[in-house]
Amino acid sequence: MRSKLFVPGDRPALFAKAMASEADILSFDLEDAVAVAAKADARTHVAAFLHAAPHRSAGKQVIVRTNAWHSHAWEDDLRAVLPLDIDLINLPKIESAEQLRQAMAEIEAIEARLQFRQRTGLLVNIETPRALRNAVAIATAHPRVRGLQLGLGDLFEPHGIRRTDLRNVHAAQYALRMAAAEAGVFAYDAAFPGLDDETGFRAEAASARALGYVGKSCVHPRQLAWANSVFASTDEEIEMARRIVDAAEDGAYAVDGRMVDAPFLARARAVLATVRHEEKQ
Structure with a gap:
């Protein structure tokens, strides 16, 4: 799980290329990477591509990031994603255990109504101060939570926290890692926005690895080799x-x-x- 590549759901031309990349995990995105007008098409593209489960023959793990549990797109996302043979559903914008349980109730209601037998695990984004404060409660709110994923962009930028100061990054990484450790789930590091900043990417990744994170999110294929290198066992x-x-x-x-x-x-x-x-x- 060293590297996870975000793949915009509305760009099907990239799907096969992503499958052939160095990524350990592919994260098909229906949320932030997709404009509102393109969300229905993105949902259709991702479901059609993953229905044949090409990731199983390619040895990849696959995650699908849905829209927020309280959004208009949420239920349509679930109907498209839940029947798929994927490893995890990535839930964004969760800030409390109560919200996680509400989201899970809706997931389980759709599963029961459509008689889905598969019970896919959850990777929950921790991307606001409130969510970070409640991270242990969120991770233990339901047994299908498998991991917590740090979102530094949403956590830092609105509050003027400098990401270029690695002390700030380490503080957030440490807090989330301790929450994940207490809950007995894995911790996954945030995406890094600098596409050409290998030094900055590696610094964040090395900090995360030293804390026991299992890997780092990537927003461009060139970052995959950096993540795989940092998180590889020596x-x-x-x-x-x-x-x-x-x-x-x-x-x-x-x-x-x-x-x-x-x-x-x-x-x-x-x-x-x-x-x-x-x-x-």
């Missing part, structure tokens, strides 16, 4: 993880003079699981 990390797991299996409690108890073993196993997933890509 040879040193893989070797240490293998040694910790091997030592634990032999009953040892130290590696290179360092204690390795249950938290270290859990981390080592997670690293090796990630490597196995990357090797399948």
